[in-house]
Amino acid sequence: MGDPRDPRDLRGDAPLLDAWLRFTAQAEAGTLTPMCVPGHKQRHDLVGPVVAGDAPLYGGLDAIKHADGLRQDAEQRAARLWGADWCRFSVAGSTHGNQALALAVGQPGQEIIVTRSLHRSLLLGLVLAGLRPVWVRPDLDPATGLPGPVPVDAVRAALAAHPAACAVYLGDPSYVGTTGDLTGQAGAAHEAGVPLIVDAAWAAHLGFHPDLPPHAIAAGADAMVTSAHKALPAYTQGALVLARTARLDAARLDRAFEATHTTSPAGAIMASIDAARALLARDGQELSGRLLRGVAAAKDRLRRVPGLGVLDGPGVEPTKLVVLLAGSGATGYAVERDLIDAGMPVEMADRDTIVPIITLADDEDTVARFADTLAAAVERRRAAPRRPVPAAAWTITPQQALPPREAFFSPNETLAADAAVGRVSAELVAPYPPGIPVLAPGEVITSAALDALRAALADGGRIAYAADPSLATLQVVSEPRAR
Numbered sequence: 010m011g012d013p014r015d016p017r018d019l020r021g022d023a024p025l026l027d028a029w030l031r032f033t034a035q036a037e038a039g040t041l042t043p044m045c046v047p048g049h050k051q052r053h054d055l056v057g058p059v060v061a062g063d064a065p066l067y068g069g070l071d072a073i074k075h076a077d078g079l080r081q082d083a084e085q086r087a088a089r090l091w092g093a094d095w096c097r098f099s100v101a102g103s104t105h106g107n108q109a110l111a112l113a114v115g116q117p118g119q120e121i122i123v124t125r126s127l128h129r130s131l132l133l134g135l136v137l138a139g140l141r142p143v144w145v146r147p148d149l150d151p152a153t154g155l156p157g158p159v160p161v162d163a164v165r166a167a168l169a170a171h172p173a174a175c176a177v178y179l180g181d182p183s184y185v186g187t188t189g190d191l192t193g194q195a196g197a198a199h200e201a202g203v204p205l206i207v208d209a210a211w212a213a214h215l216g217f218h219p220d221l222p223p224h225a226i227a228a229g230a231d232a233m234v235t236s237a238h239k240a241l242p243a244y245t246q247g248a249l250v251l252a253r254t255a256r257l258d259a260a261r262l263d264r265a266f267e268a269t270h271t272t273s274p275a276g277a278i279m280a281s282i283d284a285a286r287a288l289l290a291r292d293g294q295e296l297s298g299r300l301l302r303g304v305a306a307a308k309d310r311l312r313r314v315p316g317l318g319v320l321d322g323p324g325v326e327p328t329k330l331v332v333l334l335a336g337s338g339a340t341g342y343a344v345e346r347d348l349i350d351a352g353m354p355v356e357m358a359d360r361d362t363i364v365p366i367i368t369l370a371d372d373e374d375t376v377a378r379f380a381d382t383l384a385a386a387v388e389r390r391r392a393a394p395r396r397p398v399p400a401a402a403w404t405i406t407p408q409q410a411l412p413p414r415e416a417f418f419s420p421n422e423t424l425a426a427d428a429a430v431g432r433v434s435a436e437l438v439a440p441y442p443p444g445i446p447v448l449a450p451g452e453v454i455t456s457a458a459l460d461a462l463r464a465a466l467a468d469g470g471r472i473a474y475a476a477d478p479s480l481a482t483l484q485v486v487s488e489p490r491a492r
Contacts, residue, residue, distance in 0.1 A: 023287040028070035029280035064276040083283040093251040103210035104130035106234030106250040112265035115175030154399030158189025168201040186329025195229030204231035204256040217293035244281035303376035332363040338392030342469035347386035357442040401461030402445035408453040416451035420487040432485035440465040441473035
């Protein structure tokens with residue numbers, strides 16, 4: 010096969026990539042004098058090379074008035090590759106995709122079955138759409154404290170108890186790579202007459218090798234969101250939203266997508282999504298095979314470190330490397346500092362877990378060097394073994410008092426955190442990563458939730474999205490005042 014790192018080998022099957030290459034070649038040759046945005050006008054002498062390669066979709070890759078032809082061609086190619094009949098490229102990540110799909114199903118006030126281990130983007134999508142969540146929770150592995158999949162029976166029970174729900178919305182694979190029975194979930198949703206939508210942000214590579222699970226559309230889902238910049242080699246913020254329209258209205262999908270997408274999409278991001286799709290179509294099986302070999306070897310290497318474990322086996326996406334530290338006594342925060350010093354920052358580290366992101370761009374030597382560096386860091390940070398403590402994101406059971414949208418728009422006040430216990434949260438509060446809410450608008454602030462957030466902060470984690478990330482205060486819904 011051709012060298013997958015050479016984009017010129019892909020341009021014949023990637024119309025947006027081809028347009029970007031033509032535009033940037035003209036800019037580099039000095040034969041381009043654009044009289045449209047962006048304002049840097051392809052000059053690098055003003056703010057430096059930070060703007061190199063920045064080409065707009067409109068007025069760059071194609072004409073301003075008729076730029077949708079190339080885009081639609083690229084999106085149709087992606088739809089065919091994933092077996093969908095509707096696709097849009099987003100330059101705002103899976104965050105935008107989740108919010109667009111929330112706007113595309115149901116009516117304000119309707120219920121929707123949602124996994125509690127959702128990303129904040131979906132919860133805020135529920136605020137935008139006015140949907141009322143009915144939570145279904147994943148099983149927890151008692152040995153590791155990490156979440157498994159949401160059981161199909163839990164979704165069936167929720168649908169039976171809430172027959173007016175408009176959809177089922179699950180995250181699969183989970184942040185730590187655990188996968189569920191999406192075919193069974195699709196069957197449960199379809200028997201109830203509603204679509205299954207899947208946040209598959211971490212899973213753009215699934216379905217392109219016989220040793221990988223099928224992607225969500227192939228498993229029977231009606232729509233999926235996936236990030237081209239996470240598992241695939243696309244520009245940051247690149248994502249795809251794919252759907253089959255037997256149970257979803259294509260026109261409404263378009264309206265929902267456009268409602269929250271920029272009117273000035275970056276052509277470089279769009280072209281990179283197109284290029285990543287073409288690469289996956291051409292070399293996906295070979296690159297996925299290399300990825301599988303590299304991760305399997307790293308798991309074998311790390312298992313040989315005393316006290317160290319890795320998440321593996323049935324129900325775990327095989328290219329995901331999740332390192333379990335509790336048996337070694339090392340803490341993830343200390344090991345992460347060593348990895349950063351070694352030039353190998355990771356996606357996630359908490360007290361008991363390290364999660365690097367290994368992708369199609371990593372060769373087997375790179376993954377092996379990372380495993381050796383991680384093993385050495387664990388040896389330096391070794392201490393007395395301990396029992397893993399499940400992260401707050403996986404363990405807190407929410408007490409919903411108000412719909413998220415009502416709480417979000419209600420008058421609010423700021424209280425000392427201890428005084429806020431028992432009140433209704435007006436804000437979303439999440440340890441990051443993974444960015445999964447422990448408190449969400451409309452939920453009762455419990456002592457357990459506050460204690461879990463404080464523990465995450467004390468362990469070295471970051472509290473995200475809260476008005477006061479120190480947790481000294483919290484924002485709560487104002488209570489009606491007596492007249």
